[in-house]
Amino acid sequence: MTGGSGRYDGGGTGPVIELGNEFAEVRIRKVRTRNGSRLLITSPKSGHSITLCPLELEALTWQSPDSLSLLVNNLYGPIELGEADE
Numbered sequence: 001m002t003g004g005s006g007r008y009d010g011g012g013t014g015p016v017i018e019l020g021n022e023f024a025e026v027r028i029r030k031v032r033t034r035n036g037s038r039l040l041i042t043s044p045k046s047g048h049s050i051t052l053c054p055l056e057l058e059a060l061t062w063q064s065p066d067s068l069s070l071l072v073n074n075l076y077g078p079i080e081l082g083e084a085d086e
Helices: 054-061 065-073
Strands: 008-012 017-020 025-033 036-042 049-052
Antiparallel strands (some): 008 025
């Protein structure tokens, strides 16, 4: 597993939720870490996963559609610093 806050200890506490469309598929599950509960988001197709804390999840709600589209436009890598200015 990559990314996120805390280390996943294998303790899932909720059902697996699967979401998908013609562009992507993800699996979502609440998990316990040594730093508290997190949301584990996994992409079965790419093998990437991340755990997000409540603050990181709330930060998603602060974003505009334009800022989130930066993530979508760079599907298989992190946003590089300064990339939003180009």
